[in-house]
Amino acid sequence: MLESSAAQQTKFLEEWERAGTAKVDAFLAPQSLSELQTAVEASYELLRRHISDDPPTLNIHLADHFTRWDGIWVKELAGFLDRFSPEIRELFDRAISSAEARFRSLFDENWRLEPKFTFIRRHQSTRHYLPWHIDADAASIIYTTDYCINVWLPLDPVGEVAPSLELLPSSNKTMRNLPIVAEGEKMRTDEWVKDNIGTHSWTPHALPGDAILFDHWTLHRTQRIAGEQVKRTSCEFRFVRIA
Ligand SMILES: O=C(O)CCC(=O)C(=O)O
Numbered sequence: 001m002l003e004s005s006a007a008q009q010t011k012f013l014e015e016w017e018r019a020g021t022a023k024v025d026a027f028l029a030p031q032s033l034s035e036l037q038t039a040v041e042a043s044y045e046l047l048r049r050h051i052s053d054d055p056p057t058l059n060i061h062l063a064d065h066f067t068r069w070d071g072i073w074v075k076e077l078a079g080f081l082d083r084f085s086p087e088i089r090e091l092f093d094r095a096i097s098s099a100e101a102r103f104r105s106l107f108d109e110n111w112r113l114e115p116k117f118t119f120i121r122r123h124q125s126t127r128h129y130l131p132w133h134i135d136a137d138a139a140s141i142i143y144t145t146d147y148c149i150n151v152w153l154p155l156d157p158v159g160e161v162a163p164s165l166e167l168l169p170s171s172n173k174t175m176r177n178l179p180i181v182a183e184g185e186k187m188r189t190d191e192w193v194k195d196n197i198g199t200h201s202w203t204p205h206a207l208p209g210d211a212i213l214f215d216h217w218t219l220h221r222t223q224r225i226a227g228e229q230v231k232r233t234s235c236e237f238r239f240v241r242i243a
Pocket residue numbers: 121129130135150152165220221222223234236
């Protein structure tokens with residue numbers, strides 16, 4: 001029997017309250033997913049083509065994230081697309097509006113996507129897999145807002161071949177009362193996590209269109225999966241309360 005959307009929302013909110021993380025199947029409708037996939041692919045291609053322009057056409061932040069970790073900072077991408085591909089900018093804006101509408105239907109109307117905290121990530125090897133961390137300090141979010149929710153959107157199937165996220169449900173309750181890491185790498189060692197939180201982790205499988213939500217106190221890391229040849233692209237759409 002299909003659950004009504006009200007029943008699904010209640011179930012989601014219960015899980016969210018309990019664990020600080022939850023999966024939403026088909027967070028994006030097929031049309032929005034397809035727009036997002038097209039926009040992301042086209043942006044990587046454009047950045048690749050322009051990364052070595054002399055004089056530079058990518059600003060320093062866009063170039064830095066792209067070169068260092070195959071990342072795209074959405075805040076900085078917007079201006080670049082306005083110059084080089086307004087039609088891709090439009091696709092992005094539409095996908096973001098759909099994600100905002102879906103997010104608000106799960107929580108309430110008082111949320112918006114924050115481009116400053118929104119990134120696209122591509123793993124092409126295990127080199128940039130992230131160790132245990134919370135986004136509050138690792139992504140420096142705590143210096144701007146006291147609460148933020150990450151809508152993590154894989155654009156490839158994850159959990160089996162390509163890496164998903166491994167999360168520690170309910171770790172947010174402990175982490176929000178512990179000191180943040182202010183300096184250096186801002187990552188927690190396996191031993192620290194075992195001693196302070198435990199080992200009961202959750203590694204959701206997900207398909208493109210599904211979303212894994214978690215708040216900025218929830219410990220997580222890239223799923224440990226060997227495949228050096230595996231490529232995985234994902235979006236980190238971060239939401240904050242409308243002030
Ligand atoms: O995609 C990954 O491997 C890590 C993502 C992450 O840490 C995040 O979205 O906050």
